[in-house]
Amino acid sequence: MGAAGAAHYFHPATLAKGKELGLDGLRFYFLGRGGVLGDVSARVIQSAFGYFNAPMIDKIWTSAKERVEPRAAADALLGANADLGREKLADVAGLAEYCDAAEQVIAAAHPAGLTLFAGISGMPVPDDLPGKAIHQTAVLRELRGSVHLLAIAAVGLDNTSAHVIRRPDDVQMFGYETTPEVTEHEVALLAEADTLTDRMMAVPYGALDAAQGAALVEGATAIQGALT
Numbered sequence: 311m312g313a314a315g316a317a318h319y320f321h322p323a324t325l326a327k328g329k330e331l332g333l334d335g336l337r338f339y340f341l342g343r344g345g346v347l348g349d350v351s352a353r354v355i356q357s358a359f360g361y362f363n364a365p366m367i368d369k370i371w372t373s374a375k376e377r378v379e380p381r382a383a384a385d386a387l388l389g390a391n392a393d394l395g396r397e398k399l400a401d402v403a404g405l406a407e408y409c410d411a412a413e414q415v416i417a418a419a420h421p422a423g424l425t426l427f428a429g430i431s432g433m434p435v436p437d438d439l440p441g442k443a444i445h446q447t448a449v450l451r452e453l454r455g456s457v458h459l460l461a462i463a464a465v466g467l468d469n470t471s472a473h474v475i476r477r478p479d480d481v482q483m484f485g486y487e488t489t490p491e492v493t494e495h496e497v498a499l500l501a502e503a504d505t506l507t508d509r510m511m512a513v514p515y516g517a518l519d520a521a522q523g524a525a526l527v528e529g530a531t532a533i534q535g536a537l538t
Contacts, residue, residue, distance in 0.1 A: 408529025
């Protein structure tokens with residue numbers, strides 16, 4: 311779900327749609343993904359995105375929303391996601407069952423403290439099955455991401471250190487000029503946060519019975535297969 315829910319971000323068709331709006335790929339990603347929260351400050355986006363360096367967020371978010379209204383960018387990015395689903399998932403079996411299960415998980419997840427999930431789960435859902443399936447996959451991706459940020463905060467780990475441990479090759483891409491040193495203690499804290507994330511995610515996923523759980527897993531696997 312993590313990969314499938316992000317497949318549209320820098321897809322060629324998405325980049326072309328961003329260009330039509332006057333946004334390069336990175337600005338469309340920031341403004342489209344964060345735009346579900348409306349016209350907010352860069353600090354709110356920092357709280358929602360978590361891993362990016364604050365000066366980078368301020369620069370990209372602020373310059374992007376000077377060109378396009380954030381909610382319009384969010385509509386456009388989610389529209390690109392739905393279009394990708396229609397292109398790639400039309401022949402995937404089991405989408406109706408997958409969507410039913412995904413919607414039940416989303417409904418069972420309380421939005422308190424889950425910034426990006428709260429935003430994207432309030433956006434309009436496409437009516438067609440391929441569009442709906444890939445949209446709900448993106449929502450479920452933001453659910454886990456938002457829960458994970460809470461878990462990182464709960465164990466007392468700094469977001470920068472968490473990012474360096476998780477994605478050591480992507481430090482500069484996320485706006486950091488140098489790679490901060492991390493300790494064994496911080497590595498252990500991230501493992502603790504991962505365990506806590508799984509435990510917290512068990513609550514909304516626990517709303518599914520065995521058949522619905524199987525439909526969700528099978529659907530997610532088929533969607534990822536179709537996208538790749």
